[in-house]
Amino acid sequence: MTAGPEPTRLMGKPSLSGLLRKDMIGALVRYRVMTFIVGSALIVLVLVGVPLQVWGHFDLVAKVEGTIHGYLYLVYLFTAADLARRAHWRLGRILAVVLSGFVPFLAFIVEHRVYQQMRAEWAADGTDLTGVGPARTADPVS
Secondary structure, eight states, X not given: OOOOOOOOOOTXXXXXXXXXXXXXXXXXXXXHHHHHHHHHHXXXXXXXXXXXXXXXXXXXXXXXXXXXXXXXHHHHXXXXXXXXHHHTOOHHXXXXXXXXXXXXXXXXXXXXXXXXXXXXXXXXXXXXXXXXXXXXXXXOOO
């Protein structure tokens, strides 16, 4: 049984090699990973920590998770700033990314929109979205 060619990954899909890249694709991967981490931490804080603090009178979870989320949010802001600088984002997109770290579930929605918009921008620029070679055009130049 022979295996076919290895499937190509789209640029910006989280992977260890993507995290270590020093270009815009690496910045996008780092931003996406931090979005998932910070968004998940915020959900745990709001759905577990705060109810335990308010109704269970047990504030340890909220204190610990709140501190963890706060430090992770700073790392998230640095990764978002790195991506915004490389991609020349406008103020509206930057504000949406910054505010998405405060509202549960919003981080996932904003991240998805940012990723889709960047993929559309790369496609419009003719960038190869598999990251394995130069973009190919419909008209080969002879």
